[in-house]
Amino acid sequence: MAIKITEDCINCGACEPECPNGAIYEPGANWQFSYKTELTGMFTAKSGLSADAFTEQPALSADYYYIIADKCTECVGFHDEPQCASVCPVDCCVPDPDHVESKDELAAKKDSLHSK
Template structure:
């Protein structure tokens, strides 16, 4: 499932550069996560990097975008289709 930044966000700017998919951008009042780009770091890291770096713990699962780990990995592979020079570690022989 994609992640969502809640209203506790203090706009500290640490989550945006931590996202390997560039899914996080500055919203009108707080940072927002694009569910079409969020893979919860599946294929990149063991844990979502935005959650790891967030000092106020304001990043939750987004119940409006439920996805399983295989679905998140498939999304990552689709996203990487736009960037052929990147390959997930599992795909390397």
């Protein structure tokens, strides 16, 4: 399943550079499908959201770092464990029960983000 960041986040910024999919953004920052992926042109994500990869999408949080579930693969395809959870000093990167996915589904998501 995707990882989410809880309100315990202290906005230290340690997680963002560790994410191989560009799924993590600082509070108030817009996000993009193209950030840290191979995506160009129109892309339809698992959630059904369809957008140009380079179009900036509105921030999900103005107060805490946040994760885009459509871009989080739980680090499948890159690392053995979620890197954001590994580096977070307050353990606020936790599994998101609203986005439960199998390893195969996460691997397919990784391929969809990084295949040209």
